[in-house]
Amino acid sequence: MGSLKSDSYxxxxxxxxxxxxxxxxxxxxxxxxxxxxxxxPLQLFLGQYVSSDLISSGMPIEDFSIVVNNQISIEDRxxxxxxxxDNIQNTGYAQALHIAVKDIYGVDGLEKNTITKLTxxxxxxxxxxxxxxxxxxxxGIEIALHDTILKAKDYDYWxxxxxxxxLDIDRSLFAPVHRFQDFLCxxxxxxxxxxxxxxxxxIHSLEDLVKAFxxxxxxxxxxxxAVKIWLAYRRxxxxxxxxxxxxxxxxxxxxxxDSFKRIDISGTRLTLPEGISFKEAKTLxxxxxxxxxxxxxxxxxxxxxxxxxxxGNENIINNSNPTNLINLFLEYKEAKFDIFHAGYPFxxxxxxxxxxxxxxxxxxxxxxxxxxxxxxxxxxEWLDTLPxxxxxxxxxxxxxxxxxxxxxxxxxxxxxxxxQRKIDEGSAxxxxxxxIAKRLLRENAIELFFxxxxxHSSRLD
Numbered sequence: 203m204g205s206l207k208s209d210s211y212x213x214x215x216x217x218x219x220x221x222x223x224x225x226x227x228x229x230x231x232x233x234x235x236x237x238x239x240x241x242x243p244l245q246l247f248l249g250q251y252v253s254s255d256l257i258s259s260g261m262p263i264e265d266f267s268i269v270v271n272n273q274i275s276i277e278d279r280x281x282x283x284x285x286x287x288d289n290i291q292n293t294g295y296a297q298a299l300h301i302a303v304k305d306i307y308g309v310d311g312l313e314k315n316t317i318t319k320l321t322x323x324x325x326x327x328x329x330x331x332x333x334x335x336x337x338x339x340x341x342g343i344e345i346a347l348h349d350t351i352l353k354a355k356d357y358d359y360w361x362x363x364x365x366x367x368x369l370d371i372d373r374s375l376f377a378p379v380h381r382f383q384d385f386l387c388x389x390x391x392x393x394x395x396x397x398x399x400x401x402x403x404x405i406h407s408l409e410d411l412v413k414a415f416x417x418x419x420x421x422x423x424x425x426x427x428a429v430k431i432w433l434a435y436r437r438x439x440x441x442x443x444x445x446x447x448x449x450x451x452x453x454x455x456x457x458x459x460d461s462f463k464r465i466d467i468s469g470t471r472l473t474l475p476e477g478i479s480f481k482e483a484k485t486l487x488x489x490x491x492x493x494x495x496x497x498x499x500x501x502x503x504x505x506x507x508x509x510x511x512x513x514g515n516e517n518i519i520n521n522s523n524p525t526n527l528i529n530l531f532l533e534y535k536e537a538k539f540d541i542f543h544a545g546y547p548f549x550x551x552x553x554x555x556x557x558x559x560x561x562x563x564x565x566x567x568x569x570x571x572x573x574x575x576x577x578x579x580x581x582x583e584w585l586d587t588l589p590x591x592x593x594x595x596x597x598x599x600x601x602x603x604x605x606x607x608x609x610x611x612x613x614x615x616x617x618x619x620x621x622q623r624k625i626d627e628g629s630a631x632x633x634x635x636x637x638i639a640k641r642l643l644r645e646n647a648i649e650l651f652f653x654x655x656x657x658h659s660s661r662l663d
Contacts (some may be wrong), residue, residue: 210625210632215618217636224647225346227379227506227542227567227597228606232371233333236603241324242272243317244279250513250601251295251571257515259289276321280314294571298608305611306336306604336603337375341610344644346598347506347651348376349430369425377427377651379506385415386433386490390477391456406457408450408486412493419494423501427651428540429494431507433487434522436480439509441491441530449489455482495534502654504538506565510546511572523548524555531559538650540594543568549580556592563650564588567597570613577613582620585638591649595642617642 248256248270256266268274269283290296300311307323309316337343348371369378384397388411398405401418405411433439459475466472498505509524524545531539539562545552546569556564564584570577584593596613598606617639624630630638 208622208626211618211622213632214621214625214635214639215614217632218614218618218621218639218643219342221640221643222342222344223596223610223643224651225343225596225598225606225610226540226565226594226647226651227599228346228348228376229599229601230333230346230348230376230603230606231601233330236332237328237330240272241321241328242276243312243320243324244276244283245270245272246602247299247312247604248283250605252290252299254513254515255290255293255295256283256286259286261286276317280317284314294574294612297574298571298605298612300608301611302604302608306340306607333372333375333603336607341607343598343606343610346376346606347379347427347647349379349506350381369422378425379428379430380422380426381430381432382415382419382494383432385411385418386431386487386494387436387480387483388453388456388486389480389483391459391475393477394456408446408453411453411490415490415493416497419497419501423497423503424655426503427655428504428506429498431491431494431505433491434508435512435517437484437487438521438526439507439523440526441488442485443492443529443533444485444489446489449486452478452483452486492530495530495537499534499536504540504650506540506542508542509552510543510548511568519547524552528555531555531562535561537561539563540565540650542597543572544577544580546572546576549576553580553584553587556588563592563594563646565594565597566613567594568599570596570616571609574612574616578616578620581616581642582623585620585624590638590641591646593642594646594650595639614643 248266253266257263265282265285269279271279296312303309303312303316303320307320307327309320309323312320337346350369350371369380371378384393384400388394388397394405394411397411397414401414403410403414403417405414431439455478459477461476462473463476464471464473495505507524507527509522509527511519512522524541525548527539527541530537539559541552541556541562542565544564544566552564556562566577566581569580581593581595595617596610598609600606600609621630621635621639624638625632625635
């Protein structure tokens with residue numbers, strides 16, 4: 203990351219490093235699930251973000267599948283990886299990994315000559331308390347909002363799991379955020395059957411679906427701290443205003459299908475109706491998204507929305523332009539919208555929206571590792587452009603704990619460098635810079651997510 207040890211840097215760095223972070227976004231698996239399996243660094247670390255850069259650099263997917271196959275020796279897999287590894291060492295994704303490996307495991311980077319030693323150390327430290335050690339003690343993260351993922355197809359057809367299991371996370375480390383995907387992504391009758399079985403109710407009409415959604419939302423509203431809209435990965439985030447009749451027509455099409463598919467579930471071969479396409483389901487999705495926003499307003503829950511760059515390779519980036527959401531911002535003024543990933547690469551559009559709409563906030567989650575230099579540039583500019591209470595400074599956005607740590611180090615460094623520049627140019631004093639840092643890393647998130655529903659209120663103040 204470079205060394206910039208001026209007097210102002212050292213002073214603000216010391217203060218920034220003291221701040222207990224409120225992390226706005228994580229995807230971490232439960233610690234107990236991680237402990238069930240023998241840790242494999244290539245399988246773990248290459249499963250998110252770095253994989254995208256490797257594929258983008260030219261690595262065939264067939265080679266990647268070999269690299270993450272833990273049935274093959276790690277040395278042999280590294281030989282396959284090494285053909286592409288140097289191509290991505292300049293990226294923020296790789297930087298975060300190297301920081302984590304060095305700081306947590308005392309190994310000098312993720313390289314051919316360190317991979318065996320790293321594997322041994324990771325196996326030794328993979329025990330109960332790992333998350334607390336890394337998140338709280340090393341990263342200085344007080345609490346992290348955790349994205350719980352649940353949709354109808356996640357369920358075993360015969361053994362429907364209660365949703366409370368999905369929300370069963372360590373509340374001393376995490377505050378759950380919920381997607382309600384099984385209500386938003388309905389395309390076939392089996393989706394509705396799974397919902398009916400899980401909720402122990404009948405769903406044969408749009409009225410039944412909306413009633414079940416309202417009941418589910420009410421029941422979960424006291425347990426969650428925000429709602430997530432993830433649909434940018436599969437379609438445009440322009441959610442049109444649709445009528446009940448239009449949505450009902452789409453709903454009914456699901457039950458009108460007269461072609462079938464044959465699938466094997468739990469060892470049993472079943473004949474099931476085909477569904478409608480995801481595109482054909484858009485009218486119903488739009489209607490349910492508007493319904494969800496109204497429920498979020500009623501239950502005083504902010505909405506986190508994925509915008510901008512997609513994780514993985516290939517997609518239509520214009521689908522996730524935050525300007526697609528303006529109709530929602532205009533209509534639902536009582537709602538609070540948290541715009542993820544700074545809308546990258548639509549940074550100027552995002553800034554203009556946040557500047558003009560009282561109910562919209564910008565979140566730098568993921569951005570510090572997408573491009574550390576871009577994160578610094580836009581934060582510097584946005585501190586001239588936006589009210590400081592509208593900027594959320596950090597969300598780890600990782601599936602593995604080491605990534606969250608490495609990301610937090612880069613984020614603290616970025617914020618320190620931006621504030622150092624403000625001090626050096628005379629646009630902020632040290633005291634003012636410290637206040638800004640606390641806003642970015644802690645206080646803004648507390649006000650947005652925990653004001654209505656305090657979590658560990660004796661600490662979050």
